[in-house]
Amino acid sequence: MDARQLEYFVTIVDEGGFHRAAERLHVAQPSLSQAVRTLERDVGVALFHRLGRRAVLTEAGRAMLEPARQVLRDLDTTRASVESVQGLRSGRVQLAVLPSQWVQPLTAMIGRFHAECPDVLVSVQPAFTPSDAADLVRGGRSELGLIGAAEDFALPGLRSRLVERQRFVVVTAPGGPWEADRAVLRRADLAGQRVITSPEGNRMRHVVDEIIAQGVDLRIVVETAHREAILPLVLAGTGIAVLTAGWAEFARAAGARVLDLEPVAELRISLIHRPAPLTPAAQRFLDLALAREELGPASEEPAPGRDELGR
Incomplete structure (x- = not known):
C-alpha cells in the first residue's frame, strides 16, 4: 500500500x-483500475462494488476511507511543514x-490571513x-470548519475554538415600520x-419561532x-x-435599516x-482568527452536550 494508491482510492x-x-x-x-486492484489485493478485500460506471464502497471500503484521508492529510502536513521553513x-x-458565517466573520478572517500570507489559497x-461541517472536517475533506450554534454541542473527535x-438584529426596508x-x-x-x-432546523429560524411562541403576531411569508x-x-x-449582526454592515450598505432586538x-x-x-497555513489561519483582544489567548472550548444547532 502506498500514498498513490490511497490518493486514487479517495479520488x-x-x-x-x-x-x-x-x-x-x-x-x-486502465492504470487507475489496476492500481485499485493491487490495493485490494494488498488489503485482502474488495473496496468497491462496480456498478457500470459507478463505484460504491463496500463495508471494508467505508472502514478504510477516513484513515486513508488522514494518511493523505498527514503527508500534506509533513510536506507543508518542511516548506514553511522558508515562509508560507x-x-x-x-x-x-x-x-450565515460566509459574510462575517469569514470575510474578516480571510482579510487578516491574506494580509500576512497573500500567496496561500483559501478554499471554502x-x-x-x-x-x-463536522463530518467534512472529521473525514479529512476540510481542515477547518466555521460553525454557528446557540450553545456548545457535542463534536466527537474534534476540537472547538x-x-x-453575534447577537440577532432586525433588518427592515428603508424607512420601515418604526420611527427613524x-x-x-x-x-x-x-x-x-x-x-x-430560513427553513426549520437552524438558529435563525429558532429565534423567529420562539418570538411567535411567546404570543407575538409575527407571520412567516417567505422561508428560504x-x-x-x-x-x-x-x-x-x-x-x-x-x-445575525454579521449581516448588519452589509445590510446598511445596501440601504436597509438595522435595529437591535x-x-x-x-x-x-x-x-x-x-x-x-x-498544516502550517491552517494553523496560522486559526491563530489569526483567534487573535482577538476580547477573547485573549486561543483556548479550546469544551463540548459537554448537544444543544440547539444553528447555521
Whole structure:
C-alpha cells in the first residue's frame, strides 16, 4: 500500500466512479483500475462494488476511507511543514463554512490571513448544518470548519475554538415600520409584521419561532435556505428579517435599516478542527482568527452536550 494508491482510492470515492476520477487525476482509466486492484489485493478485500460506471464502497471500503484521508492529510502536513521553513509562500487552507458565517466573520478572517500570507489559497466549501461541517472536517475533506450554534454541542473527535458571539438584529426596508430614531426593538414590537426567514432546523429560524411562541403576531411569508435572497426580499418590502449582526454592515450598505432586538439572542461562532496537527497555513489561519483582544489567548472550548444547532 502506498500514498498513490490511497490518493486514487479517495479520488474515486469523491468523484463517484473510475472514469471521472481518472479525468481528475490525469491518468488512464486502465492504470487507475489496476492500481485499485493491487490495493485490494494488498488489503485482502474488495473496496468497491462496480456498478457500470459507478463505484460504491463496500463495508471494508467505508472502514478504510477516513484513515486513508488522514494518511493523505498527514503527508500534506509533513510536506507543508518542511516548506514553511522558508515562509508560507504556497499551499492552501480548506474551510467548511455555514451560510450565515460566509459574510462575517469569514470575510474578516480571510482579510487578516491574506494580509500576512497573500500567496496561500483559501478554499471554502459549503456546509448547511454544524453536523455537515463536522463530518467534512472529521473525514479529512476540510481542515477547518466555521460553525454557528446557540450553545456548545457535542463534536466527537474534534476540537472547538470560540471565535465570537453575534447577537440577532432586525433588518427592515428603508424607512420601515418604526420611527427613524428608533434603535432598539422589543420582541412585542414585531407584532403584525411579515417575516422572511430560513427553513426549520437552524438558529435563525429558532429565534423567529420562539418570538411567535411567546404570543407575538409575527407571520412567516417567505422561508428560504438561500441566505443571499433574504436581504433583497427585505429591501423589496416583502417583509422584515431577523439576522445575525454579521449581516448588519452589509445590510446598511445596501440601504436597509438595522435595529437591535431585546432580549438578546446570540449565535456562538466557532472554528473546529481535528486533534491531529494542522498544516502550517491552517494553523496560522486559526491563530489569526483567534487573535482577538476580547477573547485573549486561543483556548479550546469544551463540548459537554448537544444543544440547539444553528447555521
